[in-house]
Amino acid sequence: MASEAVDITSEYDAADHVSAEELPIIDLGGALTGNEAERARVVAEVGAACREIGFFYLTGHAIEQYLIDATFEQVRAYFAQPFETKMRLLATPEHYRGYFPPRRVTERADVMGGSMEAFRLMLDLPAHDPEVLAGTPLYGANRWPSQLPSFRVVLEQFEAATMALAAELRAIFALALGLDADAFERWFTKPLINLQPAHYGGQPSLETGRRQVGVGEHRDTGGFTLLMQDDIPGLEVRDRSGRWIEAPIIPGAFIVNIGDSMMAWTNGEFVSTPHRVVNRSTNDRYIVALFMNPDFHCVVEPLSPFVSASRPAQFAPVHNGEYWQALAASANAY
Numbered sequence: 001m002a003s004e005a006v007d008i009t010s011e012y013d014a015a016d017h018v019s020a021e022e023l024p025i026i027d028l029g030g031a032l033t034g035n036e037a038e039r040a041r042v043v044a045e046v047g048a049a050c051r052e053i054g055f056f057y058l059t060g061h062a063i064e065q066y067l068i069d070a071t072f073e074q075v076r077a078y079f080a081q082p083f084e085t086k087m088r089l090l091a092t093p094e095h096y097r098g099y100f101p102p103r104r105v106t107e108r109a110d111v112m113g114g115s116m117e118a119f120r121l122m123l124d125l126p127a128h129d130p131e132v133l134a135g136t137p138l139y140g141a142n143r144w145p146s147q148l149p150s151f152r153v154v155l156e157q158f159e160a161a162t163m164a165l166a167a168e169l170r171a172i173f174a175l176a177l178g179l180d181a182d183a184f185e186r187w188f189t190k191p192l193i194n195l196q197p198a199h200y201g202g203q204p205s206l207e208t209g210r211r212q213v214g215v216g217e218h219r220d221t222g223g224f225t226l227l228m229q230d231d232i233p234g235l236e237v238r239d240r241s242g243r244w245i246e247a248p249i250i251p252g253a254f255i256v257n258i259g260d261s262m263m264a265w266t267n268g269e270f271v272s273t274p275h276r277v278v279n280r281s282t283n284d285r286y287i288v289a290l291f292m293n294p295d296f297h298c299v300v301e302p303l304s305p306f307v308s309a310s311r312p313a314q315f316a317p318v319h320n321g322e323y324w325q326a327l328a329a330s331a332n333a334y
Helices: 034-050 064-080 083-089 149-176 262-265 318-327
Strands: 025-027 056-060 098-100 116-120 194-201 214-218 224-229 234-236 244-246 255-258 275-277 285-292
Touching: 025 034, 034 056, 064 149, 064 194, 064 285, 083 098, 083 116, 083 149, 149 194, 149 224, 149 285, 149 318
Parallel strands: 025 056
Antiparallel strands: 056 255, 098 116, 116 194, 194 285, 214 275, 224 255, 224 285, 234 244, 234 275
16 A cells, blocks of 8 residues: 555635734633633623634643643654554544544545544543444444553543543533533533544645645534634635635644534534645644544434424434444545
């Protein structure tokens, strides 16, 4: 099997450069201290951002910079391994965890891809877990590169920290929608999360206008995504006017974007953000993303508070597990 990067190029025009001040930047810090006024501020700001663009930066999240730095150190070490070594943990339809090499097609027909390579972790469940014993697809244990023992130690710490942050955000989303703080928790008991470090190779040349695409235009499928970037830009977001903007780098800040499940639950009140990744530099780019997908058995459909005679349901019910099974069936299709 060839180890060369997949050459997927496009004539994408450069996205508009904007200053960070033009985008929603929300400081969570005060809300985490129990300050009611600060929590009310965060709830209002998150609600506005999710209704207007479905995308914001999150600072003051209490995840220490040393853990973020250690995570990226491990991620770089993992992707620096020989291609043949990474392929030992190739993800398959039967075991949808591990290494995803660059591929010409991606899991979704509406995602044009790309030069991205990734490593996927999901909820790590033991053999005696009831869902595993029942043979429920997509539940089970993670796979780890045995030659990099620190990779597992650090990534599990990062996963635990971001999962706790995601729980805090679910409560904030619910309050911003006028719901009880625990309104979404019933669908996140054993979520089909993806914790996904990824590597986007730098452009081999900047002499032409064509660029190797990391991931083409798409929306995320789950409730929401928490993304930590390194210092190389590449994420491009389409705003409500249709303009593509480059997401600036704010060191230490997470980017949060709404996914299709949250848009369906809210019947379109919160918007799922179209975005793409084009690393336009010659430098390698690394990210770590937590995709908060709901439980296997969850049926995603508009919730009753957002449906009325004047606002009928805009989204058909989708069984989350069946949807992800269909995605998993395309593993190795590159």
